[in-house]
Amino acid sequence: MISRDDVLTAGTRIARHVRRTPLLQADGLWFKCEFLQRTGVFKARGAFNRQLAARERGELDAGAGVVTASGGNAGLAHAHAASVLGVxxxxxxxxxxxxxKVARLRAYGAEVVQVGSEYAEAYAAAIEHVADTGALFCHAYDQPEIAAGAGTVAEEILDDAEVDTLVVAVGGGGLxxxxxxxAQGRARVVAVEPENCPTLRSALDHGGPADISVSGVAADSLGARRIGDIGWDLARRTEPTSVLVTDEAIVEARTKLWADYRIPAEHGAAAAYAALTSGAYVPAEGExxxxxxxxxxxxxSTLG
Structure with a gap:
């Protein structure tokens, strides 16, 4: 559904609107500091790619605007992009x-509607809003332009350093x-999920996307009920290493990121590091x- 060509196109399109975040080398690892991205999350890349591409096609109406459903981060990214683009x-x-996250959404000028207790309920309400208003729907993770924009993170990493393996947290699968x-053909991908939100592992076990129940400390950002079609397509094509981590490991990794490096990661972002600190993924010598x-x-205030 997407290829590296789509990622490269996205990189050109969004270059003026996103930050090229630093790659920090520390204690034998590289940290891609995407927490320094605009809105504090990688999703700004996909949000700008989606909205700018839609504007190029004449699909973005300032009055109807854009609508998204989100645990918070995708909403922040799309609210910011919309404010920059004047929609x-x-x-x-x-x-x-x-x-x-709700407070920051409102600070970006978005209309925030809180519905239900899970992302899936917010998603259903957003789809109804699209039908009623004609707003441009911006999926949190499962649209080609969203995923391609997120892929520009890997382009920057592989431009900046010789890296064998990229370790990434998985929720709905856009990143x-x-x-x-x-990274296909250039680096290994380790896909890390909380044990309480295993969308990719569930799909791998069942031979395709399947609904799961979600809970745990990272559910606000990684709590999709199922892997997206684009994420599943890439999993079948690239055969990533799938790793699960406990909530306890995520909390410990988040604490360690703050204590050792002063990196203020949210729980979903700490999940990737938890694969290494917990031993769920052990790199080979020299990897x-x-x-x-x-x-x-x-x-x-929860960072310690």
Whole structure:
């Protein structure tokens, strides 16, 4: 559904609107500091790619604007992109979305509608809104332009350093899909999921996407009920290494990122690092590993 060519096109399109985030070398690893991205999360890349591409095609109406459903981060990215491009943004989030993310959504000028307790309920409400208003629907992860934009993270990593392996957290699979499309034939991809939100592992076990129940400390950002079609397509094409981590490992990794490096990762972003700190993924001798720290939209008072 997407290829590296789509990722390269996205990189050209969004270059003026996103940050090229630093790659930090520390203690034998590379950290891709995507938590320093605009809006504090990698999703700004896909949001700008989706909205700019739609504007190029004449599909983006400033009055109807854009609509998305989100646990918080995709909403932040699309609200920011919409504000830059001068269009209206409506964001549907679960009632359980962190207050810090809801406040930031409103600060970007988005209309925030809180519905239900899970992403799936916010998604259903967003689809109804699209039907009623004609707004441009921007999926949180399962659209080609969203995934291709996310893949520009891998392009930057592989431009900046000689890396064998990219370690990435998986929720709905948009970031994973973009990373896998960019890295195919160039680097291994380790796909890390919380044990309580195993969308990719469930698909691998069942031979295709399947609905799961979601819970746990990272559910606000990795709590999709099923892997997206694009993520599944890339998983079949590239055969990533699938790794599961516990909530306890995620909390410990998040604490370690702050204590050792002063990286303010949210739980979903710490999941990738947890694969290494917990031993769920053990690199080979001499393996050059980059960990994508993909977001920092968290309550700073909980960092310790």
């Amino acid at each position: 209206r943004a409506t964001v549907f989030v679960p009632q359980t979305a962190p207050a810090v 994973f899909a973009g990373i896998a499309a960019s 050059r590993v980059a960990v994508i720290i993909c977001g920092a939209n968290t309550d700073a």
